[in-house]
Amino acid sequence: MxxxxxxxxxxxxxxxxxxxxxxxxxxxxxxxxxxxxxxxxxxxxxxxxxxxxxxxxQESRTIGVIIPDVANPYFAEVLRGIEDVASQANYHIFLCNTDEDPEREQHSIRLLRQRQVDGLILVSPRLSNQTAARIFRDDQRVVVVNRSWTHLGITSIVTNNREQGLQAADFLAASKPTCLAYLSGPVTSESNELRWLGFSERAAELKLEVMRITPSLHRIPTIKRGHEAMDELLASAALPVGVFCFNDLMAIGALDSIANHGLRVPEDVSIVGVDGIEMAGRVHPSLTTFVIPKIQVGNTAMQCLLDMFQEDSQPEEVVIPAVAVQRSSTGKASEFVSSHQRETSIRR
Known part of the structure; x- marks a missing residue:
């Protein structure tokens, strides 16, 4: 028995x-x-x-995690960071993938609530602020990654996106391009818009023309998308050109397009990516990028959620800076950290 x-x-x-x-x-x-x-x-x-x-x-010991692209190495590492902390605390992960679609995000949130998960972590959500305010009005056990929703009462884990755009323009301007260009990610991405903001601001200060290649709505920022965007750019841009890509996957696709056009990196086209995925250092030429400590991001998100379970806590914004790593795609292999990036900061 x-x-x-x-x-x-x-x-x-x-x-x-x-x-x-x-x-x-x-x-x-x-x-x-x-x-x-x-x-x-x-x-x-x-x-x-x-x-x-x-x-x-009245506990399920499960945490709902919603991500936009399960195939992206960036999200895989963030998920690893979440799961590491969850497992140590005897929680299990229920994962939903949305393919950059806000409607699927809302469906996933409803599904996870029906499953009575103990808390939610949304990574790079594409919901509008208005929709998020309505959905999470009475939900205190939510953490968001790559969106700033503290004004909605939600703890937010972000990186220094605008500064990345500023620095990317500086890196690319050093090669004396005729113009700069941004291969955009989804327009529903807060990180994307902040990177573009910093990049375009610095381009204006440097008196350089700047172009933006924007995808159709909900296009996933993949290697294929980067190849297509670079093809589109090279059809109209004067050389040499300095290109900032929304993420490393798009930058790797852009490198492939440049090679297909018989052009040289960084002499004809210099490139900067974001995320610091492992592949960025293995492609040829190696990719200058902003390395986001992805596992730390996941660890922090899950720990913030666990803290909510133990006590009533105020929403906070945790800023985890990226580290700039300059490689062959901008002409010089060196590593450095800006003075604004030396410590993780918390703004309450």
Whole structure:
């Protein structure tokens, strides 16, 4: 006969609720009671039923995570960071992929709520601020990555996107281009728009013409998209040109397009990407990029969510800076960190 939680409670001389608290590492159980329950579990060889435990404690021990592109190495590493911390805290991940589609995001949020997840982490959501305000009006257990939603009462994990755009323009201007260009990611991406803002501002200060190649709505920023965008740019831009790409995948696709046109990097086209995926250092020529500490981003997002479970906390914005790594695609292999990037900062 299968041993149940009721058997454990009888053996230990405690309530079923107390056994559930011990199983979930609840702090409000004294040491002697906890030891008695654990001894009963050992004697009876009891294996907890996760569903039953969740019903008893009103917890599912699951976290919903929503990402826009499961194939992108950036998101894979952020997810790894989330899962590492979740696993240590005895939580499981329920993952939804949206393919950059805000409608699918809303569907995923509804699905995860129906599954009664204990909290949500949204990575690079494409929802509008107005939609997010409506959906999360009464939901306190939400963390967002790559959007600043503190004004909506949501803890936000972001990077220094505008500064990346400023620095990218400086890197590219050093090669004396006739103009600069930005191969844009999704216009629904806050990171994308902030990078473009910094890039275009610095281009204006440098008195350089700047172009923007923008995808159709909900296009995923992949290697293929980068190749297509560079083809489009080379059909109209005068050389030499300095190109800033929304992410490393697009930059790698752009390098392929440049090679197909028989052009040289960085002599004819210099390129900068963002994310710091492993492939960026292995392509030829190697790619100048802004390395975002992706696992740290995931760790931080999950830890912020766990902190919410323990106490009432105020929403905060955690800024995790990227590190600029200059390689062959801009003509010089060196590494440096800007003075504004030396420490992770928290603004409350």
């Amino acid at each position: 299968r041993v149940t939680i009721n058997d454990v409670a009888r053996r230990a001389g405690v309530s079923v609720r107390t056994v559930s608290r011990v199983l979930n590492n609840h702090p409000n159980v004294n040491r002697f009671t906890r030891e008695r329950v654990l001894q009963a579990i050992k004697e009876l060889n009891f294996v907890p039923n996760a569903l039953a435990r969740g019903l008893a404690t």
